[in-house]
Amino acid sequence: MTLQNRRQFLATGAGLVIGFALPMKGRAQSGAAAVMTKDGVGAATFAPNAFVRIAPDNTVTVMIKHIEFGQGPFTGLATLVAEELDASWDQMRAESAPANDDLYKNLFFGLQGTGGSTAMANSYTQMRQAGAAARAMLVAAAAETWGVPAAEITVADGVILHGDSGQSASFGEMAEAAAQQQVPVEPALKNPSEFKLIGTDRPKLDTAAKSNGTAIFTMDVYRDGMQTVVVKHPDVIGATVISFDDTEALKVKGVEAVRQIPQGIAVYATSTGAALKGRSLLTVEWDMSKAETRSSDQIYAEFSKAATRDGGIVVEETGDSGTAIKGAETLHEAEFHFPYLAHAPMEPLDAVLELKDGKVEMWMGAQFPGIDRGAVAKTLDVSGEDVTLNVMLAGGSFGRRAQTIPQIGLEIAAIAKAAGGDGAWKLVWTREDDLTGGFYRPLTVHKLRAGLDGDGNIVGWENTVANQSIMLDTFMDQGNSGGKDPTSYEGSTNMPYDLPAKRVNWVRMQNPMSVLWWRSVGHTHTAYATEVFLDELLEKARKDPVQGRLDLLSSEAGRHRAVLERVAEMAGWDGEKVKGDRAYGVAVVESFNTYVAQIAEVSNVDGLPRVHKVWVAVDCGVAVNPNVIRAQVEGAIGYGLGTALFNELTLLDGGEVAQKNFDTYRMLRIHEMPEVEVAILKSLADPTGIGEPGTPPIAPAVANAWRALTGQAVRRLPFTAAGA
Structure with missing residues (x-):
């Protein structure tokens, strides 16, 4: 990976999408146009990977490259964009960016990752530049449309205004025209004395959804024909399987298969309850030769x-x-x-993986999504481009989801590989799994x-x-x-x-x-x-x-x-x-x-x-x-x-x-x-x-x-x- 400066620009009548992956003091590059779909997401391969998305309905969606598990990047990074964009806070939205190390790298890590309390620090200038560039393109579009000098146009609270002529437009109304403008090479940033949003209390963008139950976590994801899988891990760190007996487990209604994987014994079932009951009836003989057996x-x-x-x-x-x-x-x-x-987050580890015709789509709360994505690709012998990882909201982490070894990516990939064909699987860890095997x-x-x-x-x-x-x-x-x-x-x-x-x-x-x-x-x-x-x-x-x-x-x-x-x-x-x-x-x-x-x-x-x-x-x-x-x-x-x-x-x-x-x-x-x-x-x-x-x-x-x-x-x- 390099820290090469990138700006990618997509334009159609569906709205304005801008993406940046800049080093802290980087300069922009002009991008190229691409066709977009009717829902405003670009059809080009990098279309979803934009930091700023302005839709015809006047909403501004910020793609957040850092996982949101309660620490606030949805709100904090959206604030940076809104400040430089001069948007109204009520039009701001935030979504998790998918796994893409090149576009969404943590500028301190060189890969996409959340940790070390770096989300705001590495994104501060980058996200402000994203907002400033979008603002400049909206202003340029308005100046061209109205036939007035850009210097006479102001933007405040999501409204573009030319005071002398009285002409005004919302971001959504100007989005199509703005999408035709050149991305500015180095957008001017505000002096801190001009800040209106930065430094003030803002309600968190994800609070309402998390309060009313509409927020989607990995556990909420279901796919057609999906099996729920739990794994019998060793009770002692470092132990490995010698042999196992699944006779009683397979008698449980809903248990469809039991297979050995490198991490332990996986129980595949039609429900979580059946999987857990089946696991409880397994008999496993463990090799303790490399285990930690001391007190x-x-x-x-x-x-x-x-x-x-x-x-x-x-x-x-x-x-x-x-x-x-x-x-x-x-x-x-x-x-x-x-x-x-232990980290003991409220939500234990989980993941969903769907394999179909050599293509993989995953859903999980990952702090280093590119690492998990790469592990899945290698385990299932597919190219990295054929693995899509959707980064989900997570109920806490405290470091747990940032493994130096892609523990969950490897485990769910092994589950899919052991299944021997296409399908969908949800891996579920219990609290006991996490505290004893984490x-x-x-x-x-x-x-x-x-x-x-x-x-x-x-x-x-x-x-x-x-x-x-x-x-x-x-x-x-x-x-x-x-x-x-x-x-x-x-x-x-x-x-x-x-x-x-x-x-x-x-x-x-x-x-x-x-x-x-x-x-x-x-x-x-x-x-x-x-x-x-x-x-x-x-x-x-x-x-x-x-x-x-x-x-x-x-x-x-x-x-x-x-x-x-x-x-x-x-x-x-x-x-x-x-x-x-x-x-x-x-x-x-x-x-x-x-x-x-x-x-x-x-x-x-x-x-x-x-x-x-x-x-x-x-x-x-x-x-x-x-x-x-x-x-x-x-x-x-x-x-x-x-x-x-x-x-x-x-x-x-x-x-x-x-x-x-x-x-x-x-x-x-x-x-x-x-x-x-x-x-x-x-x-x-x-x-x-x-x-x-x-x-x-x-x-x-x-x-x-x-x-x-x-x-x-x-x-x-x-x-x-x-x-x-």
Whole structure:
């Protein structure tokens, strides 16, 4: 794939369709005309792949290249187009773009993908250019139609107007003429001072459909003759099938076939209920020779043993930390344990595939749709051009649908291949399938030590991180990593604090467990380890947690300083960490180029933290839609808090996962959700991520408050496992 600039232009009386795939600072290219069908979708192969579609009915549809699973790209990216188009918000629509790596690539990834909180960041200029180009073509068409200078035409709220003559037109009325205009080479973009939509609260475009039940998810897709398929996966990660007995399963009414596939044993049925019942009656003998059969405690012990100062590789070093710590007046050490975690989205994984005459059409919520598309094509021995993948709405993900291995694409393709002919199949995963056979946030051990001088200043800092790699040996590893995976230790390096001597080691551990990014990836554990350890050091030095951090921030950490000062102001921080039965803890974390500071108010209820309120200051650059930003921060806090308090996947002796559903993998309850007050700092910087950065600070902020309240340092998450 290349980052070659593209603009593709389709024109007929059905409306105006414009497509761009530009690098962040790219220039447009003129496109070519193509015939379009009566419904406004181009007949040419790239016809559906346009960012902007203006129909005769005056609706403006924006094709969204990032999957929508609740984080807001439908609304955010449509806002960018509407702003530069000068459209009225009520005429805006959004649709998921199909799989097409070339046209819909994430400009940071080089392929179509959603993740790393990059949707807004990589699309900000691109989508504004798309809207600006459409506006310029509408204006040019109006000028030509009315015989007036284009400079005299204005556009506002979806109306094209020539004030002197009084002539006006809607976008829909001018769409056919606009489609005949040349695509501008480099459309002018607004100065931020001219923004009318960007920076204001907009109702989300997908809320109504999701509320009234008309939104279509993969589970809602049905094809003629479709079979529902569930797969019997091993109870232990890494096990494979030796043999199976399907005698009893085939007796179940509705079960039509049972077949072995690389992933396990697939049960084909006329309904989900029949498939599940048939699966429950299978007898399978498993080969455990390559499975992970150790318990979590055994894995922790191995990781802890490996996490030595000289273990692994040095990923960051300044000064001589060893000598500095050796000569320190006070030595402080801590070891932190973080469990495997499931993503546990509301909608488990699923997919629909239809094979007919060598052509494949799929429906699934995919974060890397091109990867799944390619896996299906290879498995079924068809060309990539013969595979159409419709990206569906999804009920959450938190990283689960962005597998480094195209897990679901491979599995449903194997199901189709094993069927031995044309047909349609719906793959359904249950919650139990996902929690026991999924890709997990890596189990991680941090060992930290630091030295303080007689004045309480940090003179040396060392951190060794031991965990599995998410990216190495996958398609995300481009061979230039030098054996390093920054997602394993990000946040423990490039800290904003001015530490005179620092050393960070990463020890890569390998075992059969399948691991994956989880909301905020490495920051999920590094933020906790570093911000809690730092808080403990400030406590030993008898320094204020807020002022102590401010004093340590380097001169380059202005945005860290701004959010920390703002959150302290919001919470009325006066240095008193404990007031009556309430305690207050702080954390500040930069992740995905977004800066977040949080202060948590905590009490002790039955031996566990009860979080009453969280104050949050966030700097994510230009706030395209503050309402979405606040919602994402609130959701991130709820997600991170529930995980910190309750969640872990525990491997029993023999390797089986103990937690199988929400009864044992406990979510935060609605009455446990704290009040959240969010301040969004004004910024002219380009937008950065917001889907994940609200998660990392909440656990350390709560832990720091809990330690102030109870004197208990929580070194193993979740709090329930630590005995809090």
